[in-house]
Amino acid sequence: MAIEDDDKPRRKVSHEIGQDLSLLSVEELTERIALLTGEIARLEAAVTKKRVSRDAANSIFKS
Numbered sequence: 001m002a003i004e005d006d007d008k009p010r011r012k013v014s015h016e017i018g019q020d021l022s023l024l025s026v027e028e029l030t031e032r033i034a035l036l037t038g039e040i041a042r043l044e045a046a047v048t049k050k051r052v053s054r055d056a057a058n059s060i061f062k063s
Contacts, residue, residue, distance in 0.1 A: 013031045013032060
């Protein structure tokens with residue numbers, strides 16, 4: 001019975017800034033782009049949330 005690639009546990013996709021990309025396949029690079037795009041969206045949401053909180057606090061104290 002052959003072992004299927006789908007049955008193997010996939011290693012977690014991670015990325016290190018400045019990492020050598022020459023050894024990565026197109027599929028691996030695409031996975032990393034998706035990972036980093038999701039992380040950028042998460043960071044932007046956190047910035048927005050913090051700005052809303054800061055603006056609300058500033059409006060209370062400037063009154």
